[in-house]
Amino acid sequence: MKSRLLTVALGVLTAIGGFLDAGDLVTNAxxxxxxxxxxxxxxxxxxxxxxxxxxxxxxxxxxSGRATFEIIRERLGPTTAGLNLVASLAVTxxxxxxxxxxxxxxxxLASSVDHRLWVPVAVLAVWLVLWRVKFNLMENVTGLMxxxxxxxxxxxxxxxxxxxELGSQLVPNVPVQESAAVYWYFAVALFGAAMxxxxxxxxxxGGVEDSWTVKDLATSRLNVLVGFPxxxxxxxxxxxxxxxxxxxxxxxxxxxxxxxxxxxxxxxTLLVAVVIVGMVAATFGAALETALxxxxxxxxxxxxxxxxxxxxARAPRFHLAMILALVVxxxxxxxxxxxxxxxxxxxxxxxxxxxxxxLPILVVANDPEYxxxxxxxxxxxxxxxxxxxxxVVAAVSAIPLMIVTExxx
Amino acid sequence: MREPSIHASISSxxxxxxxxxxxxxxxxxxVLALVGVLAGxxxxxxxxDDANVxxxxxxxxxxxxxxxxxxxxxxxxxxxxxxxxxxxxxVVGDAxxxxxxxxxxxxxxxxxxADAEQVRDDxxxxxxxxxxxxxxxxxxxxxxxxxSADEVLRALDDAATALDDASGAVRHVQWARTAP
Numbered sequence: 001m002k003s004r005l006l007t008v009a010l011g012v013l014t015a016i017g018g019f020l021d022a023g024d025l026v027t028n029a030x031x032x033x034x035x036x037x038x039x040x041x042x043x044x045x046x047x048x049x050x051x052x053x054x055x056x057x058x059x060x061x062x063x064s065g066r067a068t069f070e071i072i073r074e075r076l077g078p079t080t081a082g083l084n085l086v087a088s089l090a091v092t093x094x095x096x097x098x099x100x101x102x103x104x105x106x107x108x109l110a111s112s113v114d115h116r117l118w119v120p121v122a123v124l125a126v127w128l129v130l131w132r133v134k135f136n137l138m139e140n141v142t143g144l145m146x147x148x149x150x151x152x153x154x155x156x157x158x159x160x161x162x163x164x165e166l167g168s169q170l171v172p173n174v175p176v177q178e179s180a181a182v183y184w185y186f187a188v189a190l191f192g193a194a195m196x197x198x199x200x201x202x203x204x205x206g207g208v209e210d211s212w213t214v215k216d217l218a219t220s221r222l223n224v225l226v227g228f229p230x231x232x233x234x235x236x237x238x239x240x241x242x243x244x245x246x247x248x249x250x251x252x253x254x255x256x257x258x259x260x261x262x263x264x265x266x267x268x269t270l271l272v273a274v275v276i277v278g279m280v281a282a283t284f285g286a287a288l289e290t291a292l293x294x295x296x297x298x299x300x301x302x303x304x305x306x307x308x309x310x311x312x313a314r315a316p317r318f319h320l321a322m323i324l325a326l327v328v329x330x331x332x333x334x335x336x337x338x339x340x341x342x343x344x345x346x347x348x349x350x351x352x353x354x355x356x357x358x359l360p361i362l363v364v365a366n367d368p369e370y371x372x373x374x375x376x377x378x379x380x381x382x383x384x385x386x387x388x389x390x391x392v393v394a395a396v397s398a399i400p401l402m403i404v405t406e407x408x409x
Numbered sequence: 410m411r412e413p414s415i416h417a418s419i420s421s422x423x424x425x426x427x428x429x430x431x432x433x434x435x436x437x438x439x440v441l442a443l444v445g446v447l448a449g450x451x452x453x454x455x456x457x458d459d460a461n462v463x464x465x466x467x468x469x470x471x472x473x474x475x476x477x478x479x480x481x482x483x484x485x486x487x488x489x490x491x492x493x494x495x496x497x498x499x500v501v502g503d504a505x506x507x508x509x510x511x512x513x514x515x516x517x518x519x520x521x522x523a524d525a526e527q528v529r530d531d532x533x534x535x536x537x538x539x540x541x542x543x544x545x546x547x548x549x550x551x552x553x554x555x556x557s558a559d560e561v562l563r564a565l566d567d568a569a570t571a572l573d574d575a576s577g578a579v580r581h582v583q584w585a586r587t588a589p
């Protein structure tokens with residue numbers, strides 16, 4: 001019983017720590033410094049959405065013993081699944097680039113060594129972990145270290161804000177100095193950051209790696225329903241830090257380094273060190289997850305053997321796909337592209353790819369051939385359908401908003 | 410020989426009897442889109458255009474102000490021992506990059522009237538003037554004994570005030586141009 005509780009607690013903690021990635025860090029800080037907390041409602045909507053679909057894909061993995069993408073190809077055929085593959089793969093590789101850039105930027109904060117020099121080191125470290133470290137260990141260590149981002153929540157309390165004033169910012173409204181189009185552009189970006197497609201593929205394939213069965217459904221549900229919302233609270237605390245310190249100073253976040261300023265003001269060097277550790281862990285964990293998602297989706301679509309539970313020699317093409325994705329990441333980042341800009345674009349393009357990713361999951365979760373008695377209930381279907389409508393609206397509006405607002409001005 | 414008019418040229422493409430109706434409409438739309446793009450690329454310096462360009466100058470000034478404010482917070486944090494020197498160095502380094510980018514951004518805008526150009530030049534002076542204090546802040550972080558934090562902060566404050574004034578002037582001209 002005691003070990004069961006420990007397993008559950010560990011799962012929840014890693015879900016909290018692993019929830020945030022470079023996209024969440026940057027987008028929440030940018031939004032907090034420009035809009036205060038008036039877009040916090042989007043994080044709430046995004047967290048409920050990711051809970052709904054992560055739960056569905058976890059259930060598919062637990063009940064069928066197979067990853068979502070394998071079933072999508074079998075159920076919807078190679079053409080539809082191919083479209084899904086192209087869309088989600090493009091976004092996942094873009095997200096991987098952003099995460100590797102995020103690791104490099106976070107390491108720069110701790111060393112003052114230029115981030116471009118850290119990129120190859122970061123990629124080598126990611127590859128070594130993918131090659132050598134067991135799945136559970138990898139997931140637990142990065143998730144638990146990512147909990148250091150709680151430092152942002154601590155900073156909010158230490159800064160001692162006027163809680164009434166901060167609370168009043170939660171009401172959705174467009175600030176005077178911003179246009180409605182820019183407000184909605186960042187709403188879509190925040191939504192994309194919360195619901196990045198790689199998360200569900202990683203979650204379902206991770207379920208297979210962890211050999212989930214129907215008995216693990218309750219644990220999976222708890223991880224999702226407790227861990228993700230608490231992770232969402234961390235997102236909001238990053239925006240709150242920016243709203244309390246950066247917004248009044250007229251600072252618009254355009255680099256990751258600015259995230260340390262509220263922590264410094266609140267808790268000094270110790271808190272800065274804690275949040276830097278959290279940033280490295282969050283981006284490193286997300287780089288592992290996105291690299292794995294690349295390997296998972298390609299291998300599951302093409303029917304290659306996959307998984308970290310197999311030795312690399314037994315899943316060579318799965319590992320080769322991840323290595324190629326990492327090489328692409330280094331190549332792009334070495335062109336001197338701004339990792340923060342890549343991150344901002346990756347969350348917007350995530351929003352574009354969302355319906356293609358999530359519709360098949362809803363279809364599979366309703367197929368009795370795979371799910372038996374565990375097909376979605378009416379409540380989950382209503383929720384899933386409502387979210388599909390939101391996803392389509394976000395996807396359709398993302399690119400026009402990006403053009404009209406010049407990517408948020 | 411008379412040269413064919415643009416209308417005649419478009420008609421020759423879109424009214425070809427061998428094209429099915431759907432493709433004819435498609436060809437018409439394509440030609441109109443091309444004409445639209447070409448028209449959009451032509452010189453159209455008007456009062457409203459200047460107002461839009463001044464909006465871009467205003468955005469660059471905001472970036473510059475944001476960089477100065479970031480540097481100010483980093484210097485205060487470092488001087489108070491609340492921000493590690495290596496981290497403060499990265500914050501100020503990024504701020505210097507932003508401030509330099511803003512100067513480049515303002516320096517490359519093209520305006521059509523003399524008074525708008527004057528405002529742009531003042532904005533350019535203010536943005537250029539902000540780069541020095543930000544880079545001086547980075548120098549101070551590397552060698553705190555070279556000057557006092559107060560001096561560095563005072564220079565950053567002056568730069569912030571100059572940027573505010575320039576921003577006000579830009580917005581005033583911009584408002585005057587968009588007002589009916």
